[in-house]
Amino acid sequence: MTIQWFPGHMAKARREVSEKLKLVDFVIELVDARAPLSSQNPMLHDILQEKPKMIVLMKKDLADPDVTQQWIDHFHSKGIVSVAIEANEKQDVQKVIQKAKQLGKEKIDKLVAKGIRPRASRAMILGIPNVGKSTLINRLANKKAAKTGDKPGVTTKQQWIKVKKEFELLDTPGILWPKFEEEEIGYRLASIGTIKDQILPKEDVAAYVLEYLYANYPDFLEARFELSQVDDMMEAFEHIGKKRGCLESGGHVNFEKVSDIILQDLRTGKLGLISLESPE
Ligand SMILES: Nc1nc2c(ncn2[C@@H]2O[C@H](COP(=O)(O)OP(=O)(O)O)[C@@H](O)[C@H]2O)c(=O)[nH]1
Numbered sequence: 378m379t380i381q382w383f384p385g386h387m388a389k390a391r392r393e394v395s396e397k398l399k400l401v402d403f404v405i406e407l408v409d410a411r412a413p414l415s416s417q418n419p420m421l422h423d424i425l426q427e428k429p430k431m432i433v434l435m436k437k438d439l440a441d442p443d444v445t446q447q448w449i450d451h452f453h454s455k456g457i458v459s460v461a462i463e464a465n466e467k468q469d470v471q472k473v474i475q476k477a478k479q480l481g482k483e484k485i486d487k488l489v490a491k492g493i494r495p496r497a498s499r500a501m502i503l504g505i506p507n508v509g510k511s512t513l514i515n516r517l518a519n520k521k522a523a524k525t526g527d528k529p530g531v532t533t534k535q536q537w538i539k540v541k542k543e544f545e546l547l548d549t550p551g552i553l554w555p556k557f558e559e560e561e562i563g564y565r566l567a568s569i570g571t572i573k574d575q576i577l578p579k580e581d582v583a584a585y586v587l588e589y590l591y592a593n594y595p596d597f598l599e600a601r602f603e604l605s606q607v608d609d610m611m612e613a614f615e616h617i618g619k620k621r622g623c624l625e626s627g628g629h630v631n632f633e634k635v636s637d638i639i640l641q642d643l644r645t646g647k648l649g650l651i652s653l654e655s656p657e
Pocket residue numbers: 435436437438439462463464465504505506507508509510511512513525526527
């Protein structure tokens with residue numbers, strides 16, 4: 378796999394997250410419900426040390442509900458508080474607030490037992506790019522618009538959003554890098570649009586999607602593309618291309634356009650509710 382993070386960038390990201398961590402009682406780690414493991418950061422565990430965390434599986438509206446439940450059970454069995462949400466669902470956002478309040482209270486209670494004065498608990502949101510950090514911060518802040526864009530260095534000073542009387546949130550998220558230890562992880566992240574389309578060849582990512590769907594959700598391929606096999610990938614692309622008007626003069630199918638259609642359909646949920654990995 379050719380994806381590389383420069384050690385300098387990783388060190389800087391790690392430093393920034395570590396600085397912010399000092400300010401909070403616990404963290405809220407965001408992952409993508411369609412690939413909750415691949416969208417985690419491998420180093421977070423080390424960086425966090427003893428800091429409590431909860432996991433929010435974002436974009437549950439695009440994921441396979443059965444698999445999402447398996448993930449919730451999986452995290453639960455490991456003693457990790459987790460909740461799956463759709464950012465636009467008010468009730469889901471309330472669930473995040475409830476769990477965060479509870480986790481924060483446990484931490485504050487411990488501190489109070491050690492002699493500090495009771496205060497609101499403080500948390501920060503962490504996650505890889507595009508997972509929905511800014512969106513969730515806005516929902517928790519109950520604001521329509523807040524600063525978006527993952528630009529390192531734009532933050533001048535940390536501000537706190539008072540979500541509830543007893544729970545405050547850092548207004549800027551911690552940005553983590555994804556992991557690329559296995560090729561498969563790169564393809565999953567590229568499929569859901571977390572990694573930019575320029576990094577892995579688009580046609581390869583689209584072929585990965587077709588193969589994965591054929592193995593796990595064959596009915597969805599049939600329903601959306603009337604596609605019943607992908608043994609011959611070229612033929613599969615041509616079939617979709619012809620159906621969806623990706624023909625060039627001379628009758629050739631434009632494979633790049635076909636790839637765009639496959640990836641767009643996946644990312645917008647038009648292919649169905651799909652999870653790209655299950656626990657284990
Ligand atoms: N379908 C869906 N899209 C979401 C959800 N949460 C965030 N998004 C979208 O994901 C994209 C990235 O969100 P953003 O908050 O900018 O991610 P960030 O890079 O982590 O700050 C945006 O297009 C959001 O609208 C969700 O629960 N469901």
